[in-house]
Amino acid sequence: MNEIAFLTPDPDVLARREAIVAGLADLVPTEALVTDPRELVPFETDAFTAYRRVPLAVVLPGTTEEVAAVLAYCAEQGVPVVPRGAGTSLAGGAIPQEDAVVIGVSRMNRILEIDHDNRTCTVQAGVTNLAISDRVAADGFFYAPDPSSQLACTIAGNIGMNSGGAHCLKYGVTTNNLLGAKVVLLDGTIVDLGGKALDAPGLDLLGLLCGSEGQLGIITEATVRLLAKPEGARPVLFGFDSSEVAGACVSEIIGAGIIPVAIEFMDKPAIEICEAFAKAGYPLDVEALLIIEVEGSEAEMDDMLARIIAIARRHGVASIKESQSATEAAQIWKGRKSAFGATGRIADYICMDGTVPLGQLSHVLRETYRIVAGYGLRVANVFHAGDGNMHPLILYDVNDPAEAEKAELAGADILKLCVDAGGCLTGEHGVGIEKRDLMLHQFSETDLNQQMAVRAAFDPGWILNPSKVFPLSFSRQGAS
Amino acid sequence: MVAEARGAGRTLAIAGAGSKAGVGQPVTADAAIASTGLAGIVEYNPEELVVVARAGTPLADIEAALAENGQALMFEPADWSRLLGSNAGQTIGGIAATNMSGPRRILAGAARDALLGVRFVNGRGEAIRNGGRVMKNVTGLDLVKLMAGSWGTLGLITEVAFKVLPRPETEVTLAVDGPGAADAAKLMARAMGTSAEVSGAANLPGPIAGRVLADGRAGRPTTLLRLEGFAVSIAERIGRLTPQLGAGHDIAQLDAAASQRAWAAIRDVAPFADGTETPVWRISAAPMAGHAVAADILGQTEGEAFFDWQGGLVWLRISGEDPQADRVRTSLAAHGGGHALLVRTGEDARARTSVFQPEPAPVAALSEKIRSSIDPDGVFNCGRRPFASVRRAA
Ligand SMILES: Cc1cc2nc3c(=O)[nH]c(=O)nc-3n(C[C@H](O)[C@H](O)[C@H](O)COP(=O)(O)OP(=O)(O)OC[C@H]3O[C@@H](n4cnc5c(N)ncnc54)[C@H](O)[C@@H]3O)c2cc1C
Ligand SMILES: Cc1cc2nc3c(=O)[nH]c(=O)nc-3n(C[C@H](O)[C@H](O)[C@H](O)COP(=O)(O)OP(=O)(O)OC[C@H]3O[C@@H](n4cnc5c(N)ncnc54)[C@H](O)[C@@H]3O)c2cc1C
Numbered sequence: 067m068n069e070i071a072f073l074t075p076d077p078d079v080l081a082r083r084e085a086i087v088a089g090l091a092d093l094v095p096t097e098a099l100v101t102d103p104r105e106l107v108p109f110e111t112d113a114f115t116a117y118r119r120v121p122l123a124v125v126l127p128g129t130t131e132e133v134a135a136v137l138a139y140c141a142e143q144g145v146p147v148v149p150r151g152a153g154t155s156l157a158g159g160a161i162p163q164e165d166a167v168v169i170g171v172s173r174m175n176r177i178l179e180i181d182h183d184n185r186t187c188t189v190q191a192g193v194t195n196l197a198i199s200d201r202v203a204a205d206g207f208f209y210a211p212d213p214s215s216q217l218a219c220t221i222a223g224n225i226g227m228n229s230g231g232a233h234c235l236k237y238g239v240t241t242n243n244l245l246g247a248k249v250v251l252l253d254g255t256i257v258d259l260g261g262k263a264l265d266a267p268g269l270d271l272l273g274l275l276c277g278s279e280g281q282l283g284i285i286t287e288a289t290v291r292l293l294a295k296p297e298g299a300r301p302v303l304f305g306f307d308s309s310e311v312a313g314a315c316v317s318e319i320i321g322a323g324i325i326p327v328a329i330e331f332m333d334k335p336a337i338e339i340c341e342a343f344a345k346a347g348y349p350l351d352v353e354a355l356l357i358i359e360v361e362g363s364e365a366e367m368d369d370m371l372a373r374i375i376a377i378a379r380r381h382g383v384a385s386i387k388e389s390q391s392a393t394e395a396a397q398i399w400k401g402r403k404s405a406f407g408a409t410g411r412i413a414d415y416i417c418m419d420g421t422v423p424l425g426q427l428s429h430v431l432r433e434t435y436r437i438v439a440g441y442g443l444r445v446a447n448v449f450h451a452g453d454g455n456m457h458p459l460i461l462y463d464v465n466d467p468a469e470a471e472k473a474e475l476a477g478a479d480i481l482k483l484c485v486d487a488g489g490c491l492t493g494e495h496g497v498g499i500e501k502r503d504l505m506l507h508q509f510s511e512t513d514l515n516q517q518m519a520v521r522a523a524f525d526p527g528w529i530l531n532p533s534k535v536f537p538l539s540f541s542r543q544g545a546s
Numbered sequence: 547m548v549a550e551a552r553g554a555g556r557t558l559a560i561a562g563a564g565s566k567a568g569v570g571q572p573v574t575a576d577a578a579i580a581s582t583g584l585a586g587i588v589e590y591n592p593e594e595l596v597v598v599a600r601a602g603t604p605l606a607d608i609e610a611a612l613a614e615n616g617q618a619l620m621f622e623p624a625d626w627s628r629l630l631g632s633n634a635g636q637t638i639g640g641i642a643a644t645n646m647s648g649p650r651r652i653l654a655g656a657a658r659d660a661l662l663g664v665r666f667v668n669g670r671g672e673a674i675r676n677g678g679r680v681m682k683n684v685t686g687l688d689l690v691k692l693m694a695g696s697w698g699t700l701g702l703i704t705e706v707a708f709k710v711l712p713r714p715e716t717e718v719t720l721a722v723d724g725p726g727a728a729d730a731a732k733l734m735a736r737a738m739g740t741s742a743e744v745s746g747a748a749n750l751p752g753p754i755a756g757r758v759l760a761d762g763r764a765g766r767p768t769t770l771l772r773l774e775g776f777a778v779s780i781a782e783r784i785g786r787l788t789p790q791l792g793a794g795h796d797i798a799q800l801d802a803a804a805s806q807r808a809w810a811a812i813r814d815v816a817p818f819a820d821g822t823e824t825p826v827w828r829i830s831a832a833p834m835a836g837h838a839v840a841a842d843i844l845g846q847t848e849g850e851a852f853f854d855w856q857g858g859l860v861w862l863r864i865s866g867e868d869p870q871a872d873r874v875r876t877s878l879a880a881h882g883g884g885h886a887l888l889v890r891t892g893e894d895a896r897a898r899t900s901v902f903q904p905e906p907a908p909v910a911a912l913s914e915k916i917r918s919s920i921d922p923d924g925v926f927n928c929g930r931r932p933f934a935s936v937r938r939a940a
Binding site: 186206257262269277281424512513514516535536 | 591592593594595596616645651652655656658659668672673674675676678679680681682683684685686687688689690691692694695696700711712713714715731732735738739740741776778779782783786830831832833834835855858859882883884885902903904905906908909910912913915916917918919920
């Protein structure tokens with residue numbers, strides 16, 4: 067297998083393990099410190115499970131002040147720190163290393179304030195994404211970014227990865243819905259960025275923090291924007307005889323001035339996998355499926371759907387299925403939202419996450435099939451067609467090292483293809499360790515040096531989540 | 547040119563078209579570098595919802611190209627040139643560098659939310675690319691956000707990629723009679739809390755309403771609520787919205803043309819574009835706090851104010867010459883904090899006053915380190931912002 071390299075743990079840090087653990091024990095209550103080898107197991111990887119390393123220790127603080135004390139201590143001791151939310155990163159963003167202390171915010175899970183008039187919600191960083199919407203639903207509000215992992219993933223992790231979801235087409239991703247954050251800097255300083263005002267003064271540090279993958283500071287609280295829940299929502303299934311036609315249909319819908327809340331695309335293998343699992347009523351005799359969701363009152367949805375259906379008919383749509391009830395709507399989304407889980411039941415897979423300009427979707431899809439077939443493997447595609455975020459799932463057998471290597475090579479080829487088509491390596495999952503070494507395909511050395519210089523303004527010694535995002539050979543860590 | 551200036555220890559001022567030359571501490575620079583030579587749309591495929599252009603491209607050119615395809619920059623960039631008494635057109639790079647957003651920001655986000663990618667020259671004279679031209683991108687650090695709103699203090703932006711969207715088919719604005727600013731804040735909060743997708747919410751006291759609205763309502767305190775989209779949908783949403791506004795209000799409807807005129811006036815701060823140099827503040831507070839900040843300031847000094855962004859954007863004009871920065875900032879701090887930018891004032895006051903909102907010390911220190919990581923020798927726009935390491939011009 068084409069192994070991703072880990073840094074050699076710092077022998078000096080390893081040798082001081084007992085003293086470091088004792089130092090941590092002085093800073094947090096006993097229940098917040100995890101050192102027992104068996105209890106460390108859940109923290110040795112995230113959702114990028116092919117790689118695991120047991121960390122030196124895990125701290126699960128209960129307050130911002132505890133985070134500050136622990137971070138300042140680790141920085142002073144020269145001990146690497148890996149910030150962690152729920153550990154659902156698909157890119158290995160929260161995978162630790164043997165000489166690192168994991169600081170997890172999962173115990174900081176209180177909703178601190180709901181402000182309906184200003185439409186904000188302030189939460190501790192370990193609150194799960196879905197918990198916010200659940201809490202404000204009865205009052206007619208919701209929090210828009212909705213990653214498929216929303217039941218488990220935390221706001222901290224969402225900010226770390228700038229996560230998105232199926233409804234981003236209309237509502238944007240995390241960075242567009244985040245108003246403020248409390249952040250602990252490396253030396254233990256606590257700063258508040260942004261707040262309830264829409265514009266923040268000075269440089270947009272909050273924007274920089276979003277998607278920084280735990281390299282700049284540790285987020286302990288967040289203030290997010292709440293939105294009023296629409297009157298109703300209706301997803302509709304459109305089956306097409308070819309992916310190209312489905313793609314052309316999407317272009318024309320958008321060209322006609324219609325922005326649905328979501329346009330999700332599935333190819334035939336994905337349709338079959340999801341239907342077998344979720345029994346969502348997906349048509350099995352088509353090559354491509356679009357789930358298009360519209361929102362509003364019955365009259366508004368009827369109006370918008372009439373426009374969309376007229377366009378789809380002009381493109382020779384093979385089948386149309388409107389959901390007639392909330393249960394049917396939930397079924398349709400269940401199929402889509404369980405795509406990863408359902409695929410996992412039939413085969414091992416790696417999930418890619420490249421984005422491409424909308425006009426390149428068909429081309430990239432065609433090339434993806436060619437690339438994967440070239441390695442003798444299979445691929446299923448589900449993606450957010452409205453914003454060009456592709457998720458090819460490359461199927462392989464994890465027990466066959468040759469196949470595993472081919473899957474990784476095919477994945478890398480696909481991501482390079484996305485970049486060459488004018489897109490980028492990752493739309494929402496992040497770089498982590500997974501795509502670290504592909505960064506030079508998208509950026510020049512000068513580009514990366516500038517990013518690393520900005521990173522160093524926060525963390526000159528590469529203490530925070532080292533060896534992520536930037537190519538090992540290239541970062542200061544790798545050089546030493 | 548940048549590398550050369552750095553080598554020679556000289557400093558550079560960055561200029562777009564000069565429309566906001568009057569904002570900020572006067573730049574002290576040995577030379578100016580204008581982006582207006584870097585003009586032209588680089589790429590625009592309407593069905594991809596992205597426009598890529600060189601930084602010096604006039605905003606008017608971009609808007610014309612978009613309009614031809616029924617599209618628009620959804621953040622509705624404002625034009626302060628009349629307010630500032632200049633007749634310069636704006637450049638798209640200046641829009642990005644100032645994060646210039648209009649009334650639709652409450653629904654559609656700011657310029658920074660639509661800015662997908664930038665190319666810029668840093669203080670080392672290196673050409674840097676960040677972001678791209680796709681809607682979703684988390685590849686590496688998001689320097690795009692840093693450049694948005696940096697006012698030329700980090701580097702020279704040479705190219706920008708903006709997300710565009712279909713221009714709404716039509717629009718209607720509900721003009722609600724009264725109420726005063728505090729009750730209007732509650733009314734606007736109720737409106738924004740409905741599913742009507744209000745895309746503009748402003749409150750104008752009587753005299754200012756008179757300068758914004760030409761019809762029979764002129765001169766009466768008015769709260770404006772804008773709805774945009776397909777006509778059918780607007781009608782439906784008016785039906786949902788009106789019952790929430792409470793009884794006893796006289797509600798008029800401005801048609802598309804009148805609505806457009808009113809919001810352009812609010813966006814461009816037309817009520818204060820009076821050809822004078824009286825101080826004008828742009829205060830960004832929590833939506834429910836805006837009216838209290840304004841009342842606090844206007845209780846102590848003479849002037850007038852109106853409110854955009856559901857009450858959270860306060861435009862405040864102070865009578866006389868003294869911008870009264872301390873008073874403005876103390877009031878803002880007392881009401882939950884935010885951001886006060888002194889947009890207009892006389893040359894003398896400008897040199898003496900902290901035009902940009904001062905930041906807490908640790909944040910300022912961090913910003914300073916970031917600036918150093920991009921422009922280590924402080925080549926760009928010295929003086930415009932109160933950075934600690936600002937060098938004097940040679
Ligand atoms: C089944 C499944 C479906 C998914 N679907 C989506 C999807 O639709 N869209 C999407 O965008 N992602 C998706 N993901 C990926 C993942 O859920 C997101 O990246 C999520 O935001 C991670 O949150 P987390 O709490 O698990 O963070 P973690 O995995 O623990 O951490 C993620 C990153 O954030 C950093 N971090 C964590 N906490 C902090 C903190 N307090 N301060 C600073 N940095 C911190 C970490 O160091 C790491 O780099 C999916 C994952 C799975 C397993
Ligand atoms: C031809 C000309 C010569 C000048 N000479 C001098 C001089 O010698 N000394 C002096 O002190 N002042 C000078 N100025 C004024 C000074 O440069 C401006 O105050 C300042 O640069 C603001 O730019 P702007 O008014 O064009 O505003 P806008 O174009 O609206 O720009 C607003 C802000 O955005 C920044 N900005 C605009 N375009 C970019 C870009 N492409 N990349 C990064 N940031 C950008 C600007 O620096 C400014 O902070 C000059 C202006 C012009 C037009």
